[in-house]
Amino acid sequence: MDTAFALVDCENFYVSCERVFEPSLRTRPVVVLSNNDGCVIARSQAVKDAGIPMGAPYFQWEERLDAMGAAVRSSNYALYGDMSRRVMHELEQVALRLERYSIDEAFLTLPALERDELYAVAQQLQRRVARRQGVPIRVGIGPTKTLAKVADEKAKGNRPVDTTLPPPGRVYVCPDGEARTAMLRTVPVAELWGIGAAWAETLHEHGVETAEQLRQQPDSWLRRVLTVVGLRLATELRGLPCLELEDVPATRKSLIRSRSFSGRVTDEPTLREAVGKHAQRAAEKLRAEGLVAGYLEVFITTKRFGEPPHYANAAGGTLRPVTHHTPILLRHARRLLRIIYRDSPTYKKAGVILQQLRPETPRQGHLFDDPDPDDVALMDAVDQLNRTMGRGTVGFAAAGVRGERDWTMKREQRSPHYTTQWSDLPVAKAEG
């Protein structure tokens, strides 16, 4: 093989991020709650060991968590997003290529080395990210993406220690030959990447229970029973790569919404409302075309000549996950506007630009990476009403409904935005 594939998975990612900036949490059980503090979405090892399941409603486990002295944090996506970016950047220093798979997982390609050398590389990677970003990672390596995923599951089987240090052993490199056969015999087909419940059932009916049995099936049988997707999977299990890393698409399509003001605009609220309207229109356009955006830019400009002096500026930011969700875009548009807004000039024009557009494809991804079905339903309803009842029938307060106050989510125990807000920097004591 020319390259090896590695799947890197950050251990208890949200919890690990909290622990970087709050060292007292390293020795305590920790949970992170979903938006509105409803469900447990990240657990430290001690919490997993206590049998508290992923996604559990918090109120059902509140007493238990309290009894075990657990720290509870509301989700702090600004922090997790920034830490994810840092970890991915670090991995890119070592990888030949990198595919960001979710907020806390990435596929890497590495030079094809001997198995013990790959172990060493993986352990170096663990030490490096633990040292530099403070996040423990798990590494699974194989000659194909599918085998890297299998290896990652194997690495998961080694019991971790509840610490920020990478526990030795949370690395697994897929073996060759007989040893690989023996390993694949222990992997149930239902646990393979891309095998859903329906296929698992079909395979069960045909007596195919393990990954080893699956890869031994003739190609024609695989194609007939599981389509070309199943054939590809089996081929990957045989060690021949069919799935490549997905690079960031090179499409540079963008979408612009802007308009010159008819009158003189000097105050921020009016400017904000205008930018909000443009963001809302742009979001509708995205959804109409089945696209999502990865980058948002806001620009403002004054009259080019005359007094006061010309002022023009723009600010942009990366959207992760990519989105076409109006409230998200509105919120970020407002935040960006705040960065560039200056008092007093007479503004002539304002607008938004969406970049890194790509088709919205349903992908097998991270649990929290995908848009919430309720969100999708809401956006559909909004678009439908505006189409049938006329533009502006339903809108968002941020795009200009007089007297509306900005609402906020319930996030009672959110940690500070340590890495993205000046006001929230971590504090080092110099007192003793």
Add this chain to the structure above:
Amino acid sequence: MSDRAPTVTDVYQARPEEACPVAIYLSRVPAGFPSPADDYVEQTIDLNEHLIRREASTFFVRVAGHSMTDAGIHDGDILVVDRAVEPTDGSVVVAALDGELTVKRYRVGEKHASLVPESEGYPSIPIRKEQELVVWGVVRHVIHEVS
């Protein structure tokens, strides 16, 4: 998650260099006379370049307290901390001690390393062997507001 209300999800913050580009607009050209300096405009000076060698492992940390004033680190200052730098004897470090972040001088002694405050009347703290990750990061710069 079925319980998730259809609300805003907090998305990643904009990256600093993307979030706040310095406006680089050409000089205004009143009547077609370009500024003689236009050809020499290459870029603006970016303080990040000076302060940040490795962006992915550099964090800003605020100082609270007076135990490092002799090292030129004052209450309210901002430390530029690079976690990729290995601490050596004499490094100023941010360390995780007793569940808190603290800023100290790192000293390697004959028997053990210690964390040493630099101000009258503060005792130094020996580091036990097992506290391997006690050093959180090495301080590379101090940002101090003068007036």
